[in-house]
Amino acid sequence: MPDLLIELFSEEIPARMQRRAAEDLKALVTDGLVEAGLTYAGAAAFSTPRRLTLAIEGLLAASPATREERRGPKADAPEKAIEGFLRGAGVTREQCEIREDKKGAVLFALIEKPGRPAPEIVAEVLERVIRSFPWPKSMRWGAGSLRWVRPLHRILCVLTTEAGAEVVPLTVDGIEAGNVTEGHRFMGGAPFTVSSFEDYEAKLKRAFVILNPEERAEAIWHDATNRAFASGLEVVEDRGLLAEVAGLVEWPVVLMGEIGADFLHLPPEVLQTSMKEHQKFFSVKNPATGRIERFVTVANIETADHGATILAGNRKVLAARLSDARFFWDNDLRVARGPGLAAWTDRLDNVTFHNKLGSQKARIDRIAALAREIAPMVGADADLAETAARVAKADLSSEMVYEFPELQGLMGRYYAEAAGLPTEVAAAAQEHYSPLGPSDSVPTAPVSVAVALADKLDTLTGFWAIDEKPTGSKDPYALRRAALGVIRLVLANGLRLPLSSKVESSIIVLYRNLAEQKRFWAKYIETDSDQGNSGGLNWDQSYVQGNFQLSMLKEPWSEGDITEKTAQENVLGTLSVPETCAADLLAFFHDRLKVHLKDEGIRHDVIDACLAMPGSDDLALVVARARALQGFMGSEDGTNLVQGFKRANNILTQAEEKDGVEYSFGADLKFTETEEERALFAALDAAEARIAPAMAAEDFAAAMSAMASLRAPIDAFFTAVQVNADNQIVRRNRLNLLARIRKICLQVADLTRLEG
Numbered sequence: 110m111p112d113l114l115i116e117l118f119s120e121e122i123p124a125r126m127q128r129r130a131a132e133d134l135k136a137l138v139t140d141g142l143v144e145a146g147l148t149y150a151g152a153a154a155f156s157t158p159r160r161l162t163l164a165i166e167g168l169l170a171a172s173p174a175t176r177e178e179r180r181g182p183k184a185d186a187p188e189k190a191i192e193g194f195l196r197g198a199g200v201t202r203e204q205c206e207i208r209e210d211k212k213g214a215v216l217f218a219l220i221e222k223p224g225r226p227a228p229e230i231v232a233e234v235l236e237r238v239i240r241s242f243p244w245p246k247s248m249r250w251g252a253g254s255l256r257w258v259r260p261l262h263r264i265l266c267v268l269t270t271e272a273g274a275e276v277v278p279l280t281v282d283g284i285e286a287g288n289v290t291e292g293h294r295f296m297g298g299a300p301f302t303v304s305s306f307e308d309y310e311a312k313l314k315r316a317f318v319i320l321n322p323e324e325r326a327e328a329i330w331h332d333a334t335n336r337a338f339a340s341g342l343e344v345v346e347d348r349g350l351l352a353e354v355a356g357l358v359e360w361p362v363v364l365m366g367e368i369g370a371d372f373l374h375l376p377p378e379v380l381q382t383s384m385k386e387h388q389k390f391f392s393v394k395n396p397a398t399g400r401i402e403r404f405v406t407v408a409n410i411e412t413a414d415h416g417a418t419i420l421a422g423n424r425k426v427l428a429a430r431l432s433d434a435r436f437f438w439d440n441d442l443r444v445a446r447g448p449g450l451a452a453w454t455d456r457l458d459n460v461t462f463h464n465k466l467g468s469q470k471a472r473i474d475r476i477a478a479l480a481r482e483i484a485p486m487v488g489a490d491a492d493l494a495e496t497a498a499r500v501a502k503a504d505l506s507s508e509m510v511y512e513f514p515e516l517q518g519l520m521g522r523y524y525a526e527a528a529g530l531p532t533e534v535a536a537a538a539q540e541h542y543s544p545l546g547p548s549d550s551v552p553t554a555p556v557s558v559a560v561a562l563a564d565k566l567d568t569l570t571g572f573w574a575i576d577e578k579p580t581g582s583k584d585p586y587a588l589r590r591a592a593l594g595v596i597r598l599v600l601a602n603g604l605r606l607p608l609s610s611k612v613e614s615s616i617i618v619l620y621r622n623l624a625e626q627k628r629f630w631a632k633y634i635e636t637d638s639d640q641g642n643s644g645g646l647n648w649d650q651s652y653v654q655g656n657f658q659l660s661m662l663k664e665p666w667s668e669g670d671i672t673e674k675t676a677q678e679n680v681l682g683t684l685s686v687p688e689t690c691a692a693d694l695l696a697f698f699h700d701r702l703k704v705h706l707k708d709e710g711i712r713h714d715v716i717d718a719c720l721a722m723p724g725s726d727d728l729a730l731v732v733a734r735a736r737a738l739q740g741f742m743g744s745e746d747g748t749n750l751v752q753g754f755k756r757a758n759n760i761l762t763q764a765e766e767k768d769g770v771e772y773s774f775g776a777d778l779k780f781t782e783t784e785e786e787r788a789l790f791a792a793l794d795a796a797e798a799r800i801a802p803a804m805a806a807e808d809f810a811a812a813m814s815a816m817a818s819l820r821a822p823i824d825a826f827f828t829a830v831q832v833n834a835d836n837q838i839v840r841r842n843r844l845n846l847l848a849r850i851r852k853i854c855l856q857v858a859d860l861t862r863l864e865g
Contacts, residue, residue, distance in 0.1 A: 110150070111227060111270045113165040114306050115235065116290055120159065120259035124356030126245060127156040127322065130258070133243055134161050141234035146172030147227055155320045157359045159294070162320060164306040168268075174224045181205065181216035191216065228268060232279040232286075235266060239281050255282035265290050267303065274304035292316020293360055295410055317360040317411075326355035332363035333405045337393050340365075344405060345392040350385055357389065358409040364416040365393065365405050366424050372431040375438055376523055377401045382513050383434045388427060437508040444507070445524040453506035454499060460506075465575045467623060472567060473502055475618045480563035482614055486606055487562070489555035490533075497537035498560045500525055504538070518542045533557070544594050547708075551601040562598055562606070563615075565591040570615040573694045592701040599728045608698060609726040612691040695726050702728060711739045714864045721859035730807065737809035738858050746817040751863055753823040754854045757847040758861060760832055764844050776846035780839055785822070785829040786846070792822040793849055804856055812857050823850065 115138065122130065135154035142149065142165075150167025181194040184207050195202060198218040206217045240255065247256040255261065266277040266286040279286035290309070291300040297316040303309040310320050319325045330344075330351060337344045355361070372380065377394065380401040384390035393403035404427065408419050444452060457469035466472065477498040484494035504510045504521035521538030533556040540557035541564050543549055552558050568591050572578065579588050599606055703716050719725075719734040741747035765771055781787050799815035832843045854860055 110167045111170055111268045111275075112306060113149075113163075113168050113227075113231060114265065114267045114269065114303070114309055115163040115165075116263070116265035116309070117161045117239070117261060118159060118263035118265065118290060119257060119261045122156070122158055122161070122258055122356075124158070124353045126258060127158070127161075127356045128352075130161055130242075130244070131156040131163075134163050134238070137238045137242070138163055138234060139165065141238065142168070142230060145225070145230045145234065146175075147230055156322055156356070157318060157320060157325075158357060159359065160290070162309075168227060170270075171224045171226045172230060175220075175222045177220040177222075179218040179220060181218055183212060184214035184216055194218070228275065228277045231266065231268070231277050235264075235277070235286075236279060236281050239264075253282040255284075263287070263290060265303070265309075267305070269305040292318045293410075296360065319360060322352075322355050325358065325361055326351050329355060329361045329363060329407055332361075333365070333391055333407075336363060336365045336405070337403070340393075340403070341395075342393045342403060343396050345381060345394055345401070347385065347391065350389065350391065354389055354391075354407050358407055360409060360411070362408040362411055362416060363405060364408055364420050364423075365403055366420045366427075367403050368401065369424075369428055369431070372428075372435060373400055373402065375431070375434060376519075378516060378519055379434050379438060379509065379513070380431070382516060383430055384427065386513065387430045388423065390423075390427070433512070434509070437512055441504075441507045441509050441520070441524060442527050445527040449528055450500040450503035450524060450530075453503040456506040457502065463571070463575075463577075465577075466571045466619070469502065469505065471622050472571075473499060475567050475571075475615070475622050476501075476560070476563045478618045479567060479611075479615050480559045483562050483606070483611065484555070484559045487555050487558045487602065487604055489559040493531060493533050493556050494537075494559040494563075496530070497534040497541070497556050498563060500528075500530065500534065501538045501541050501560055501564070537561075544597050546590065547593070551597050553602060558598055558602055558604075562595060562611075565595050565598075566611055566615045567619070569595070569694055569697075570612050570690060571619055573690050573697075574616050574619060578697070588697075589701060592698055593705060596698065596702055596705055596728055600732055603729060605727055605729055607726050608728065609691045609695055612694050616690050698728070699725070702731065706732065706735060709736075711735050712742070712864075714862055715739050715742060715858075718858040718860060718862040721862055733807065734809050734858060737813055740810065741813040741817070742863070744817070746820045747813070750817060750820040750823065750854075751860055753820065753827065754850065754860050755863075756827060757823070757850045761844060761847045761851060764833070772841065772844040772848045773852070774845055776842050776849055780842035782839060783830055785825045786843070789822045789826045789846065792819055793846075793853060797853060800853065800856060809857060816854060816857065819850070819853070 115134075117134070131154035135152055139149065139152050147169045149165050149169070152163065152165045155162040155164075179198050181198070182190045191202070194216065195205070195218070198220055200218045200220060204219060206219065207214050208217055209215075239257075239261075242257070244256075244258045247258055248260075249256050250260045261284060264279065264281060264284050264286040265288060266279055267288050268275045268277055274288060276288050277286055288302045288304070289300050290303060290313075291297055292313055293316055297318065301312055301316070303312060313320050319328065333344050368380065377392070377400060381392040384392055384404055388404075388406065391405040392401045393405055394401050404423075406420070406423050408416055412418060444450075454470060454473060457473065458471075460469040461467075462469045462472045477495045480498040481491045481495040483489075484491040501518075501521060504517055504524055507520060507524065509520050510517045518539045518541070522535045525535035525538045526532075533554060536554055537552075537557040537560045540552040540554065541560040543561065544551050552561050568586070569588055572586055572588055577586065579586075584590075595608075598604070699716075699720050702720075703713055706716055707713070715738050716731075716735050719731050719738060722731075722734065724730050742751070761772060776790070778787065778790050781790065796815045796819050800812045803809070803812035803815060830843065832840070832847065834840045834843065
């Protein structure tokens with residue numbers, strides 16, 4: 110069986126596109142070959158900055174011949190029907206057979222396709238793949254029509270058998286396939302021919318090209334860590350940067366340089382971010398001090414001076430970049446230590462958060478009010494929580510965050526510390542954004558938790574109020590992530606937080622905030638107009654409408670204090686009322702909770718059974734109940750008890766529908782006729798005595814353990830007793846006994862929602 114080697118050689122491919130391009134090449138070519146009848150034993154794709162490579166082992170030498178029988182219309186069918194069948198099958202009437210079956214004489218087309226040699230199929234598939242390759246961005250060059258990410262120079266396509274290597278005949282836009290490639294742009298020497306993948310990979314390495322990107326990344330990391338270790342330092346791990354740098358070089362040469370002493374006082378995160386974003390440098394830190402003291406750069410060439418010239422140039426460029434960072438840092442510190450963070454917060458009044466939800470400053474006011482309300486529930490000081498909420502987003506106005514947005518929050522902590530604010534406030538400035546994803550850490554400091562919850566709840570209630578909810582495919586405001594963040598904050602900190610009331614509080618604050626803004630700007634515009642400043646009037650109207658849509662609020666706005674009632678009255682129907690918003694948003698939280706608990710292996714029907722119980726807006730309570738029920742359902746007693754409960758519930762439901770009454774008035778022991786009935790009475794009494802205190806203590810595991818004791822007496826009851834007895838008194842008593850089973854079992858969860 111032959112092996113196939115394909116290389117598409119071009120100008121430099123952007124590092125971010127290489128991995129996906131290699132995967133696409135492998136998938137498109139192998140799928141095309143298999144569809145044409147050529148199977149294979151294995152395939153591997155590789156990439157460097159200048160080439161995409163695909164190696165396929167054990168390819169069939171030719172596609173197998175096929176013979177297909179296709180049933181057609183009856184032999185005496187209308188001529189047009191027969192012609193359509195013949196055209197679709199690609200045969201003539203003479204090539205068809207007439208066979209008798211139950212419907213009479215029927216035409217059968219015999220379609221025979223001879224096998225095709227592998228080179229013919231490979232050429233056909235590869236040309237189609239090259240011409241339709243799914244690059245995120247592509248270009249044309251010269252007079253040709255071919256589009257590629259960068260100008261394509263060579264196509265290498267070789268089939269290797271025991272007899273030798275064969276070039277697959279192929280020409281794409283004037284580029285003829287061959288068995289020639291070339292190595293490193295500067296050190297590789299003359300182009301060379303290859304005969305197999307092993308020959309190709311070995312010759313590339315001799316020509317200073319490491320084909321495998323994982324091997325390049327490993328070489329970079331190995332050399333970088335060794336150099337740092339030799340100096341008593343360590344490289345700051347960054348797998349994303351490592352993969353990107355491995356896509357920038359074909360022959361990695363690791364060099365380590367020093368950072369100027371003038372920049373060592375900068376926060377390590379600033380140095381790391383600046384070097385990564387602008388130069389693609391790795392940071393090297395002193396483990397004793399945590400300071401970033403050196404950098405690692407990766408060159409694509411070996412030099413006679415062992416990289417000294419390269420390092421000198423890099424240090425010069427790096428000094429210019431870090432000078433900018435130092436300028437931003439020094440300026441920001443002057444603001445933090447002088448006017449204070451409030452100066453930055455005030456600037457956010459001119460920054461729109463959303464045109465229907467007001468400015469960033471207005472949002473900060475809402476978060477502060479909500480954080481103060483949440484603080485006692487999470488064990489935080491209310492004053493500290495409000496202070497933290499008012500300064501947490503101040504760094505959005507800083508020069509450093511403007512240059513490096515990914516440092517928001519972190520710089521807020523540094524600036525809060527520089528301003529002399531309490532440690533809890535500074536920590537909240539950084540931590541209130543967390544958790545940002547399923548693997549991100551969850552804040553545990555009470556002030557940070559209060560601000561983080563307020564921030565996320567304001568985001569969710571705000572967008573729910575203006576009906577900007579996530580859809581199946583779109584979530585532009587990351588509301589799913591915000592909801593999951595609330596869930597993780599509640600569960601990780603064991604918070605008993607009634608979400609419905611917090612959502613209502615949040616939207617009330619939103620209404621009041623918008624109404625206050627309207628009243629202020631309306632009076633401002635009126636005053637401005639009285640002074641004859643028409644230009645100012647026009648600008649202010651535009652500003653108001655751009656920040657919170659003045660048209661959303663009704664006339665007239667209330668005088669005096671804005672109350673909840675007047676705030677709601679002053680808002681048009683485009684905003685949801687608190688109760689409606691809270692209910693809809695709570696359902697969204699429940700959906701996210703199901704996704705979160707699915708990773709724990711908790712069944713969706715178990716979660717539904719717990720969500721149907723009172724207190725479903727207390728997520729910690731719901732999860733505790735769900736975990737206990739999941740464990741209960743995993744036992745044999747639990748499964749059998751649920752089946753007994755469902756049997757009792759079904760019989761009881763049917764009887765209530767038939768009789769038009771509700772059997773819930775209590776069974777009487779004196780009307781029992783069998784030992785099984787009396788044993789069930791005793792078991793129910795004993796179980797209730799254990800379940801009631803367990804439920805009061807929210808010890809769901811203990812409550813379900815008590816329920817499990819009912820399995821045997823319930824099974825015995827249904828085995829020995831006929832519920833629908835002829836004696837109506839006995840029948841009613843037994844139905845009331847089933848009602849007691851239902852009532853006891855439904856205390857823990859709505860078992861009717863369990864499947865199976």
